[in-house]
Structure formats: C-alpha cells, structure tokens
Amino acid sequence: DQNWKIIKSRNLVTFNEMVMYKDGLNAESVNLESEAEKPDFISLDEISNGAAQRRNSEVDEDPEAEQDPEVEETEEQQIEQGTPTTAVRRSTRTIRPPQRYSPSLFYILLTDGGEPETYDEALQVENSTKWELAMKDEMDSLMTNQTWELTELPAGKKALHNKWVYRIKGEHDGSKRYKARLVVKGFQQKEGIDYTDIFSPVVKMTTIRLVLGIVAAENLHLEQLDVKTAFLHGDLEENIYMRQPQGFTVQGKESQVCKLRKSLYGLKQAPRQWYKKFDSFMDSAGFTRCNADHCCYVKSFKNSYIILLLYVDDMLVAGSSMEEIKNLKKQLSSQFAMKDLGAAKQILGMRIIRDKANGTLKLSQTEYVKKILGRFSMDGAKPVSTPLGSQFRLTKDQSPKTDQEKAYMSKVPYASAIGSLMYAMVCTRPDIAHAVGAVSRYMGNPGKQHWEAVKWILRYLRGTSDMSLCFTGADLKLQGYVDADLAGDVDSRKSTTGFVYTLGGTAVCWASKLQKIVALSTTEAEYVAVTEAGKEMVWLKGFLDELGKKNEKSVLHSDSQSAIFLAKNPAYHSRTKHIQLRYHFIRSLLKSEQLILEKIRGTENPADMFTKGVTVEKLKLCAASVGLQA
Numbered sequence: 001d002q003n004w005k006i007i008k009s010r011n012l013v014t015f016n017e018m019v020m021y022k023d024g025l026n027a028e029s030v031n032l033e034s035e036a037e038k039p040d041f042i043s044l045d046e047i048s049n050g051a052a053q054r055r056n057s058e059v060d061e062d063p064e065a066e067q068d069p070e071v072e073e074t075e076e077q078q079i080e081q082g083t084p085t086t087a088v089r090r091s092t093r094t095i096r097p098p099q100r101y102s103p104s105l106f107y108i109l110l111t112d113g114g115e116p117e118t119y120d121e122a123l124q125v126e127n128s129t130k131w132e133l134a135m136k137d138e139m140d141s142l143m144t145n146q147t148w149e150l151t152e153l154p155a156g157k158k159a160l161h162n163k164w165v166y167r168i169k170g171e172h173d174g175s176k177r178y179k180a181r182l183v184v185k186g187f188q189q190k191e192g193i194d195y196t197d198i199f200s201p202v203v204k205m206t207t208i209r210l211v212l213g214i215v216a217a218e219n220l221h222l223e224q225l226d227v228k229t230a231f232l233h234g235d236l237e238e239n240i241y242m243r244q245p246q247g248f249t250v251q252g253k254e255s256q257v258c259k260l261r262k263s264l265y266g267l268k269q270a271p272r273q274w275y276k277k278f279d280s281f282m283d284s285a286g287f288t289r290c291n292a293d294h295c296c297y298v299k300s301f302k303n304s305y306i307i308l309l310l311y312v313d314d315m316l317v318a319g320s321s322m323e324e325i326k327n328l329k330k331q332l333s334s335q336f337a338m339k340d341l342g343a344a345k346q347i348l349g350m351r352i353i354r355d356k357a358n359g360t361l362k363l364s365q366t367e368y369v370k371k372i373l374g375r376f377s378m379d380g381a382k383p384v385s386t387p388l389g390s391q392f393r394l395t396k397d398q399s400p401k402t403d404q405e406k407a408y409m410s411k412v413p414y415a416s417a418i419g420s421l422m423y424a425m426v427c428t429r430p431d432i433a434h435a436v437g438a439v440s441r442y443m444g445n446p447g448k449q450h451w452e453a454v455k456w457i458l459r460y461l462r463g464t465s466d467m468s469l470c471f472t473g474a475d476l477k478l479q480g481y482v483d484a485d486l487a488g489d490v491d492s493r494k495s496t497t498g499f500v501y502t503l504g505g506t507a508v509c510w511a512s513k514l515q516k517i518v519a520l521s522t523t524e525a526e527y528v529a530v531t532e533a534g535k536e537m538v539w540l541k542g543f544l545d546e547l548g549k550k551n552e553k554s555v556l557h558s559d560s561q562s563a564i565f566l567a568k569n570p571a572y573h574s575r576t577k578h579i580q581l582r583y584h585f586i587r588s589l590l591k592s593e594q595l596i597l598e599k600i601r602g603t604e605n606p607a608d609m610f611t612k613g614v615t616v617e618k619l620k621l622c623a624a625s626v627g628l629q630a
Contacts, residue, residue, distance in 0.1 A: 115166045119246045122166055127178065131166060134180035138229075139248055141337070142182065145232045148242065148258035150250060159241040159257040161185045162266070182245055184266035194238055200271035203295035203309045205426055206509045207543070208316070208347065209363070209469070211296075211307055213503040214549065215318050216361040216471035222354070223317045223325055224344040228337040230313035234263030234273025271312065278310065281335055285328075292543035300548070307547065316344055350427055353468075362629075364468035365428045369461050372420040376413065376458060383463025385616045387435035389456055392613075394438055395490045398447040405447070414446040417454050424461070428469050430500060431623050432457055433512040434610050437496075441489070441514075470629045474504045476549050480537055480556040481600065481625075483607035484515075484529035486522045494518055495525035498610025499533035501540055506627030509536060512610040517580070524579060526560035530567060530597065531586040537595050553593075557600035564597050 116122040122131040142148070153159055162184050169177040189195055215222050227233075242258045244250065263270040279289065287297040287308065297308040304321035306328060319325045332338050344352050353362040373379040400406045418440050425436045435457050442450045480501045488496040494517070500510040511532075519525035533556055541551055558564055566576060567586045589595050606625035608614055614622065 115168055117166075119164050122164065122180075130178040131180060134166070134178045135164060135247065138180050138182055139245070141229045142232065145229065145262060145337075147232055147262045147264060148260050150244075150253055150256040151241075151259045152255075153241055153257045157239075157241055158188075159243045160188050162242055162245060164246065181265055184242055184264050186266045186268045186270075189240075189268055194240055195267070195269040198268045198272055200275045201294045203311045204293055206540075207293045207296055208309060209506075209508040210503060210540075210543065210547075211309060211316065211318055212352070212361055212363060213471050213506060213508055214307075214476065214547065216359065216473035217476050217504055218320065219356065219359065219473070220318045220320050221322050221325055222344045222352070223329075224341040224347065225315040225317060225329065225332065226339040226341055227313040227315070228339055230336075231263050231265050231267075231270040231274050233336055234270060234277050236260055236263055236267075236269075236273065238269075240267070274312075275310075278336075282308070285331055290543065290546045292539060292546055296543075298547060305548065311348060314347060316347060348427070349423075359473040361471040361473070362468045363428050363471070364466075365424055366465050366468070369424060369465040372417075372424070373458060373462055373465070375420070376417055376455075378455065378458040378462060381455070381459045381462050384456060384459045385463070386613065386619055387432045387457055387460045388438060388453060388613045390613055392438075392449070392453045392456070393490065394442065394450060394453060396442070396445075398449040399442065399445040400447050409446055409448070409451070412446070412451050414451060414454065415443050417458070418443060421454070421457055421461075429461075429467070429628075430507050430510040430626060431464075431467070431609060431619065431628060432460065433510055434496070434498065434612065435460075437512045437514075464630070466630050467623070467628055468630075469506055470627050471506045472504060472627070476504060476544075476551070478503055478537075478540060478544065478551045478554045480533055480554070480595075481605055481607040482526075482529050482533040482556060482558050483605055483611050484519075484522075484525040484560075485611035486519060486525045488611065489514055492518070495528070496611045497529040497532050498607045499529065499536065500607055500610065500626055501536065502626055505625075509540060510610065510626075511536070520578070521575070523560065523562040523566060524576070526558060526563035527566050527576075527579065527586075528583050530556070530558055530560075530563055531583045534586045534589050534595060538589070541594065553596055555596045555598055557598050557605065559600050559602040559605045561599055564599060567597055 165181045165183050167179050240260045263273040282297050287299045290296040295310045299306050306319040309316040351364045421436050439453050482499040485496040487493045494514045498512045606622040609622040
C-alpha cells in the first residue's frame, strides 16, 4: 500500500508518477506501463477524487459493512448496461527521465548550481564519487591541522551540530572543482559563553582599485594567492564542543564529541581569529599595516616595495621585484597552507585583464552581469540606453495598497535583484549608482512601478555587459568631481549627493546617496555635497601617502560657483547661518591647502550621472571621463 508524495525544491519538483496515478485512475482504462500515455501532471482534484475512491473501495472490501441490496442491484445493472465513464484528459507527449539523474530515484533536491543539499543526497547523485573525494580531502585537512580531539562531553555543556556544504567551483580554464566544507551551525552559540568579539575587517573595494591603478601606472607585478582552509588556522580562546561529522564517526567512540582546538567554518568568531593570526604573522615578517585600511600591508626594500591585500582568504600581492614576491610566498607557505594562483586573473568575481604591451589593466564583471541577467530571466530582454528612464518618477505612493497587489509583489524577487545590482555597482559599474540608489529606497514595500525600474536597469546592463573599468597607467594624479540635485527625493525632499574620484583618469571611488538634511537652496545642497566629497579626499590622500604616493595638490571640481564662493569666503550671512557646523569642514581643508576647489562646467561634470538621470550623450561623456570602456 503506497502513499503519494510531492517534494518541492527551488529548481525541480518530481515524484513517483506510478504511485500518483494508481489511486486516481481506473486500472482497466489506463496502461501504466506505457511511457507514451503518461500525463505531464495531475491536478489536486484528481488526487482528492482518487483518495475518495480509495476510501470507498476500502468500505466495499469490509465484510462486516452493511450494504443496501437495492443499491447493489442498481450498481450491477449499471455495470451490465455499460454505463459510459468520463475519460481523463492526458497529454500525448512522451515523458523521458532526465539523463543526469538515476532513473531509480523518484525525487531529488537540487540547489541553483546543481549541488546536493545534504550528506545523503551527495551519496545518491550521479557524481557521488567526486563528492566523497571532496569530503575526504576536507577531513584530511582537518586532521592534519589537528582541529579537534575526541573527548566525553562535560556535564552542563552542549555539543554544536554541523553539516556538510557542497559547492561546484568554476576555474579560470573552464573546468569544475568539487568542494565540500564541514560547517558548524554557529547560530547555536551563546554570546558571552561561546564567543565575545566577532568583527573582522576585509579590504575595501576602493583600496583594490587604487592598488590596481598603481600597478598599471608603474607596471608592477601582480600575483594572487589563496589560503586553503583559512579559518582553520585561527586559535580558539573558548572551550567549544561539536558532534562528530556525519559519515566520519570514529568506530567505538560514537558517544564522544569533538573538542575544538582550532577555529572552524561556521563559528561566529572564526573570521576574527583567522585575521588576528594572519595580522600577527605579517607584523613578525616586517610588514606595516596601513591605518587607512587594516587589510592592506606594505613593506619597503632598498629599491622596491610590496603591497599585500587580504580579503578573508584571497590575497593580491603587488610589487616591483619578482624575487621579493617569491620570498613572501615562501614565508606564507611555511606558516599556512597556501595555493599559488600565479598572475592575478580574478578577484572577488571581478576579472582582471592585463595588457602589458599597451600598459592597460581592465577590471570587468561581464560574466557576473550575464549571470544575474540569466537569474532574473532578463538575458533575452531588449537593451536600453540609460540606467533609469526619464518616465520613472518613483515615490512611496506607488507601493502596493490592496491585498491583491501585495500578494503579487510578494512573489517578485525585488530584494534579491537589488542586492545583485548593488554588488556590480560597488565593484566596477559607477554608471548605475544613481539608479540602484533610487530603487533601493523602496525595498521595504516595493510596487509594480518600482519593479519596472529594476527591470529597466537590468535591460541597461543587458546592452552594456562588456563595459569595464580601464586603468591606462597615465599618471597617479588624484582628481575629484562633485554634484548635487536639490530635493531629488520626492517623498522626503532631501537632496542627492554624488561624487567620483579618479586616479590617472579612471574611477577608484564613487558615491550616490541622499543627504541627511533637507537643503533650503541649491547653494546649500552643493555646499553639503562638497563637504562630503572633501572627507573622502582626506582618506584617499592619507592612504596614498602610506603607500608612498604623495599627491601634493589634489583638485575637487564643482559646477556650483556659489558653493565654491561660500567655502572660500567664510563670511557670515543670514541665509547660511542655519547650516550645521560639521558641513563647514571644507573650509578648514581649503585653508590648510589639503585640496583645491575649482569650477567646472555643468556639461563637462561626470558627477552628474550620480545625482540624476541624464541623456544618452551625457552618459557617454560621463562614462568616458571616469574610465568606463566597452
């Protein structure tokens, strides 16, 4: 007696069709063995009718059940007369099982990348041998590193659970690498008992772009390293216990648990412990940690220097001497399990394309853009020329009000789309900064019009997926451009600040955000924007100074003559007396000559695309001014 079942997953829903139809259809009218007559689906009404017929048949089979003789005679007459029955509509399409799954499996759960979700699934899929090898490699690393020791669980302590996580990694040459990771369920940890501090820094995107600009300008060597099982190198300061991994329980010690000696993936303090370990090693190796970015390390030699950037377990090493870089690799390999990836080709999903003959270095996210277009079914959409069309005037009034509209928008992956676009924006696509900032204000309650604007941005990326930041290596001159849009937000009437800084003509830092106050005039909005851009200039100059690249006179361009006059002439005026004290910081910067504030024509200001929608011609001019090339 089999029961029907349905298993749902993100990509695939399959079930045992033999069981599903056995109860709902007449055995005499359906040939279950014929593949050509299998229907594509079965409705819930048919399932309900099948269940009702099964209950009726059970009652008929009960010998003690009382039956009305008149009803029996009526039924017999109907059968003898051959009462016609309604035929079930069935598809004529031949059902073929997927080739990559075993035909003996009635169902299987898959993630977006075709990776198993659990240990049991990993042993049942077609590539189970590869997943077993991946798990064995992970266990070998854990044992070699002496991550834990088996012991009895002390009274009053709880052992944390764990699980296997499976991923298929794409390599630079197009091949696939099967990777299994043992992860602790850190959400079971208790603050103050199992952990205290958990913060761990990572290198800023601006730092990566600045270093790449220096590499292109000075034709430095650029190498990439990866730390194998980075979090396992961190030393734990607390006593933490964990259950033995599934599939690798030690025989005869099934009741014992793992007392962790080293940090493990999933623990809340794992990133912090790894960073502390790495930071102490770099300090002992003679490297200086930059104050502007704690994940950037510099070491100077007689005629060369080395810059190292750390993002969790990914490293970029830039230097003028290949011999010194090789020595650093040896030092790192003696302390940690390292993987030398050679010349840098990709970092954090950004492809590094270098042409030493022409002295150019491109930072591209073409593959990532195509991936998100496919994820939201926009890879076949018609391209548009601007990130945000002039017809869009987004407000909170466009948010759903009826239950029907809310039900419709609940099925729309709005937040996921914004997150995907935002990563492209902060890495290599400053041209969509204003558009992404505008649509992200309605993530709490997005409406249909807001979703149409998101799709418009995706259509723009569809036509400009090959666009990338190109460092030409012209010079190391730092220049800034700033602009403001008075009362750009329709709901709050706050103004929008937009600025961009270029190093050698290529954008290294940009922003598009609402101001914290409501400006009363265009002059005030521009003045506040200049101050915000000036603060970023201070950080950029300080960081370049730490790298030994001093910029004596850095210029900030603004298209507002009144804001420049107000910054250079600190005269009291009744129309500016309400401006908060913090926004007069620009005056001290000008007085100490840390930056120069100059006028630029509005038609030539590339910061315009960070504050408002612009025409196609102006967008092309702005993109070319900040080093965006197709």
